[in-house]
Amino acid sequence: MLKVSxxxxxxxxxxxxxxxDLEVGTGKIVCLIGxxxxxxxxxxxxxxxxxxxxxxxxxxxxxxxxxxxxxQVARMGVAYVxxxxxxxxxxxxxxxxxxxxxxxxxxDANGVSEALAFFPVLEERARQLAGSLSGGEQQMLVIAxxxxxxxRLVLLDEPTEGLAPSLVRSIRDGIMKTRTHGLSILxxxxxxxxxxxxGDYFYVxxxxxxxFEGTSEELLAREDVIAEHLGVGRVxxxxxxxx
Amino acid sequence: xxxxxxxxxxVEDASRTRSREVATQxxxxxxxxxxxxxxxxxxxPFFITLLTEALIFGIWAMSLDLLVGxxxxxxxxxxxxxxxxxxxxxxFAMNISADFFLATIVAILTAAAVAFLTGLVVTRLSGIxxxxxxxxxxQVLFQISVVWRSFTGGLDGLIGVPLPTLFGxxxxxxxxxxxxxxxxxxxxxxxxxxxxxxxxGKTLLxxxxxxxxxAAIGIDVRRHKLVILxxxxxxxGVAGSLFVFLKAGANPMTLxxxxxxxxxxxxxxxxxxxxxxxxxxxxxxxxxxxxxTTMYRAxxxxxxxxxxLAVLFMPSGIAGIAERIWRRLWPARSS
Numbered sequence: 001m002l003k004v005s006x007x008x009x010x011x012x013x014x015x016x017x018x019x020x021d022l023e024v025g026t027g028k029i030v031c032l033i034g035x036x037x038x039x040x041x042x043x044x045x046x047x048x049x050x051x052x053x054x055x056x057x058x059x060x061x062x063x064x065x066x067x068x069x070x071x072q073v074a075r076m077g078v079a080y081v082x083x084x085x086x087x088x089x090x091x092x093x094x095x096x097x098x099x100x101x102x103x104x105x106x107x108d109a110n111g112v113s114e115a116l117a118f119f120p121v122l123e124e125r126a127r128q129l130a131g132s133l134s135g136g137e138q139q140m141l142v143i144a145x146x147x148x149x150x151x152r153l154v155l156l157d158e159p160t161e162g163l164a165p166s167l168v169r170s171i172r173d174g175i176m177k178t179r180t181h182g183l184s185i186l187x188x189x190x191x192x193x194x195x196x197x198x199g200d201y202f203y204v205x206x207x208x209x210x211x212f213e214g215t216s217e218e219l220l221a222r223e224d225v226i227a228e229h230l231g232v233g234r235v236x237x238x239x240x241x242x243x
Numbered sequence: 244x245x246x247x248x249x250x251x252x253x254v255e256d257a258s259r260t261r262s263r264e265v266a267t268q269x270x271x272x273x274x275x276x277x278x279x280x281x282x283x284x285x286x287x288p289f290f291i292t293l294l295t296e297a298l299i300f301g302i303w304a305m306s307l308d309l310l311v312g313x314x315x316x317x318x319x320x321x322x323x324x325x326x327x328x329x330x331x332x333x334x335f336a337m338n339i340s341a342d343f344f345l346a347t348i349v350a351i352l353t354a355a356a357v358a359f360l361t362g363l364v365v366t367r368l369s370g371i372x373x374x375x376x377x378x379x380x381x382q383v384l385f386q387i388s389v390v391w392r393s394f395t396g397g398l399d400g401l402i403g404v405p406l407p408t409l410f411g412x413x414x415x416x417x418x419x420x421x422x423x424x425x426x427x428x429x430x431x432x433x434x435x436x437x438x439x440x441x442x443x444g445k446t447l448l449x450x451x452x453x454x455x456x457x458a459a460i461g462i463d464v465r466r467h468k469l470v471i472l473x474x475x476x477x478x479x480g481v482a483g484s485l486f487v488f489l490k491a492g493a494n495p496m497t498l499x500x501x502x503x504x505x506x507x508x509x510x511x512x513x514x515x516x517x518x519x520x521x522x523x524x525x526x527x528x529x530x531x532x533x534x535x536t537t538m539y540r541a542x543x544x545x546x547x548x549x550x551x552l553a554v555l556f557m558p559s560g561i562a563g564i565a566e567r568i569w570r571r572l573w574p575a576r577s578s
Binding site for chain 2: 048049050069070071074075079080082086088089090091095096098099100102103104145146149
């Protein structure tokens with residue numbers, strides 16, 4: 001459904017992505033992991049059309065999208081949840097979702113209430129201003145806002161960063177729920193144990209290259225990769241989460 | 244779950260919010276009646292003329308609020324919308340017909356056309372770049388109005404614009420023209436209120452919050468910016484049409500960048516994102532200017548000082564302070 005081939009991206013003169021190849025199959029959760037500055041967020045932004053690709057090809061459902069503007073990519077069925085997890089603060093929770101629903105050709109009358117139902121706490125706070133929500137609630141709202149467009153692919157950038165464990169669990173449950181909806185997800189995640197829990201396939205990015213790709217078993221078998229590209233402490237953490 | 248007391252609270256919230264909304268409607272209706280009643284309260288002709296000018300500036304400031312307050316586009320060339328329309332309406336009135344509706348429609352359409360062309364360029368931008376480019380375009384229009392003497396009268400401007408007619412009858416200067424202006428202001432306010440409260444208006448707020456995020460959920464940011472720019476200029480065009488009939492002439496100085504600065508200051512001082520605030524700001528500006536220009540020549544200094552103090556101590560403008568008092572009178576929460 002999504003196929004990225006030899007993608008190069010520059011920020012000014014800085015060469016950030018050096019020929020990234022990756023693939024996301026229908027209904028799969030694919031995780032993009034790696035250290036800070038490896039180019040994970042840039043990969044998502046480039047797929048979305050927010051950062052221009054220097055060269056390379058991005059195919060979404062057999063169509064080339066690398067030259068499209070962000071709103072066109074969104075209308076094709078790709079949703080993006082940025083890292084900064086900021087809802088539109090001066091709109092209410094419901095209006096945030098409504099604005100996204102209007103912009104989407106695929107959303108319908110039930111879309112708004114369905115999206116709110118994804119995270120129960122949002123239903124309770126529907127009329128509250130989004131700016132007054134807690135960080136975790138804002139994250140849920142931003143994910144719900146992305147889902148209202150009925151996307152076929154969701155690009156999630158570090159949804160659990162800095163959240164309390166109980167909220168991490170709510171977000172994880174939300175991600176797992178999307179599986180039953182047949183959605184594909186490309187997830188950037190620093191929390192390795194969470195990634196291993198939800199992910200079907202993994203790409204490890206390092207300095208703009210794909211340093212490793214494989215399933216969770218293959219990844220766990222490569223302690224060298226984890227140690228070099230993700231940090232030593234992560235090995236134990238990852239293994240612990242398996243038990 | 245511990246949700247039940249919370250739910251109760253929200254129900255209370257809703258009823259209190261509703262009572263505040265009703266109170267706001269009453270306040271607005273009261274203000275509208277007061278504005279319409281001014282000529283019947285024994286106001287002097289001078290006061291009425293001054294207030295007419297203030298209300299025209301109020302329409303113009305509301306039009307800028309659409310850009311600055313609701314979309315986050317700080318235009319530093321908004322004199323263009325107004326000045327260009329004064330010429331369009333003035334030239335039409337002098338040569339073809341002084342019918343107020345026709346002249347205003349000409350002004351609106353001309354403003355829309357220029358806004359469309361301007362928008363093709365400026366909607367790619369935001370922030371400082373948007374401000375500077377709108378300033379440049381406005382200065383270009385200013386230069387054209389000065390240089391193209393045969394059409395615009397050069398620095399002398401248009402002289403001898405006739406009195407407007409309404410349904411074939413001449414509108415007397417003074418009280419009659421004031422009522423025409425006040426009615427136009429109220430209609431503009433009600434129409435724009437509907438725009439900003441519509442789904443389209445909410446989308447503008449999303450764009451104001453963050454253009455990239457808005458685009459990422461599928462909003463065509465450029466198209467929305469273009470539409471609101473055109474709508475804003477059309478409203479500015481209404482103000483321009485009234486102004487040319489009030490002054491019985493047009494003058495290139497209405498296109499000068501200082502006017503863009505004044506209207507921006509008025510809008511910010513009144514309170515952006517409120518529509519109502521800019522009207523209050525305009526009334527304040529016109530009357531303060533009238534008072535201080537007769538006192539000393541460096542009157543702009545006092546307005547500048549007032550502006551700096553206002554930005555420092557009441558960043559949400561006069562309307563922001565009024566709203567805070569209003570919320571205290573009609574609290575949303577019992578405590």
